Amino acid sequence: MKFHFITVLLLVASLLVSGCTENSSNEGNGTQPAEKIVIGTKLFQESYITAEMVSLLLEERGYETDVKKNLGGTLVNYEALKKGDIQSYTEYTGTIYSQILKKPPLENWDPAVIYNESEQGMLENDGVVIAARLGFEDAYAIAVNREWAESRNVSTISDLEPYASEISMGTDPEFATREDGLPQIARIYGFAFKNYNSMAPGIMYEAIKNGEVDAISAYTTDTRNDLYKLKVLEDDKDALPPYDAVILVTETFSQENPGAMEAIAQLNGRIDQDTMRRLNGEYDVDGREARDIARDFLKKEGLISA
Numbered sequence: 526m527k528f529h530f531i532t533v534l535l536l537v538a539s540l541l542v543s544g545c546t547e548n549s550s551n552e553g554n555g556t557q558p559a560e561k562i563v564i565g566t567k568l569f570q571e572s573y574i575t576a577e578m579v580s581l582l583l584e585e586r587g588y589e590t591d592v593k594k595n596l597g598g599t600l601v602n603y604e605a606l607k608k609g610d611i612q613s614y615t616e617y618t619g620t621i622y623s624q625i626l627k628k629p630p631l632e633n634w635d636p637a638v639i640y641n642e643s644e645q646g647m648l649e650n651d652g653v654v655i656a657a658r659l660g661f662e663d664a665y666a667i668a669v670n671r672e673w674a675e676s677r678n679v680s681t682i683s684d685l686e687p688y689a690s691e692i693s694m695g696t697d698p699e700f701a702t703r704e705d706g707l708p709q710i711a712r713i714y715g716f717a718f719k720n721y722n723s724m725a726p727g728i729m730y731e732a733i734k735n736g737e738v739d740a741i742s743a744y745t746t747d748t749r750n751d752l753y754k755l756k757v758l759e760d761d762k763d764a765l766p767p768y769d770a771v772i773l774v775t776e777t778f779s780q781e782n783p784g785a786m787e788a789i790a791q792l793n794g795r796i797d798q799d800t801m802r803r804l805n806g807e808y809d810v811d812g813r814e815a816r817d818i819a820r821d822f823l824k825k826e827g828l829i830s831a
Contacts, residue, residue: 561589562785565596565605565614568698569726570808570815571663571746571770571801575615575792577819579772582788585829592816598699599624606773607651613774613789617663618643619766623705626650630709636662636767643771652776656786659770660794661746661801665700666757666765667710668743670733674756681761685740686716694721695729695738705766706742713764746798748806770801791828 564579566572573594580590593611596602599620605611618636621643622628628642640658647653667682669692679685685692700706701721711717722738732738734753743750743757750757772789779786796804804822807813823829 561591562613563591563593563611565602565611566592566594567598567602567614568595569744570805571744572615573815574804574808574818575659575770575772576613577816578792578823579613579615579789581816581819581823581829582791583785586784586788588785588788603651603653603773606653606775609775612778613656613772615659615770616773617768617770619664619705619768621647621771622766624699624703627704630705630766634763634766636769639767640769647773648776653773654776654779655771656774656779656789657772657792658794659772659792659796659801661796661798662767662769663744663746663798663801664765664768665706666743666745666760667740668733668750668755668757669740671754671756673739674758679756679758681759682710682714682764683761685758686714689716689718692718692739693737694718694740694742695732696721696723696742697726697729698723700742709764713762746801746805748802748809752806752810770796795826 562583564576566576573592576592576594580592583590596605596611596614599616602611602614603616603625606614616625618639622639623630626643626646628646631638644655647655667685669679669685674680677684677688679688694701694707696707701723702708707718707721718740722732724732726744729738729741730747730749730753733741733755734749741755743755745757749755772792774786774789800822804818807818808815820829824831
């Protein structure tokens with residue numbers, strides 16, 4: 526009887542020690558989930574680089590990650606996030622406001638208003654939250670050949686009006702039809718282009734470089750604007766909204782993974798527009814891998830050890 530009682534006590538003690546050890550491990554990693562954290566990307570270099578930053582920061586905390594490159598456009602990534610197929614991706618406030626939340630254009634685009642409306646709308650409608658606000662804006666813009674623009678004194682979108690009917694436009698897969706893209710340009714400026722061709726961003730830039738299109742829906746952080754000698758035109762009537770870069774996760778993920786949220790939050794305000802343009806250039810011009818670019822940046826910032 527005495528032997529049986531001692532055996533029970535030893536078993537209980539063993540279970541308590543095991544439980545304490547497991548809890549300590551979880552606390553160290555912020556209740557790390559058993560499954561890996563999947564990070565989605567859109568179809569261009571900036572999305573790859575910022576996704577790898579998130580991946581490396583999480584791995585520094587002991588999480589297992591998987592970056593799904595070229596998952597798709599805005600709605601593909603957002604729906605995957607809501608369904609739990611991915612746990613994070615980089616989005617832009619103007620896109621959230623107009624494409625995801627379907628909110629009407631404002632008379633005056635205020636970045637703070639767009640951010641707050643986007644943050645509140647995603648939480649209320651879809652249980653999606655912003656894990657980090659990166660610190661730079663990657664806006665849509667209309668770009669044309671610089672020599673062509675200078676020879677005609679074209680510096681704003683308004684200046685394109687006399688030439689629009691002869692301009693063939695190259696756009697990324699979304700800009701031609703989304704409400705804050707070409708339709709918005711037509712509404713605000715009162716003219717439409719001769720035609721448009723929708724294509725992947727890399728192909729779009731190659732198309733204007735090779736003279737296959739006359740203008741493109743450029744990205745303001747893209748190094749190829751300078752590399753290919755393009756003139757980014759001023760949006761003189763403020764047709765296009767602000768596009769501040771943010772990292773999205775679900776509210777459930779944020780609640781269940783405080784350690785992961787702390788890791789991602791280290792990117793808050795960390796990247797300005799010039800820095801992002803330089804990093805994009807390392808991918809486009811120097812041919813470096815997105816993960817290597819992200820790793821070098823994070824090491825320089827003191828955010829990861831290796």
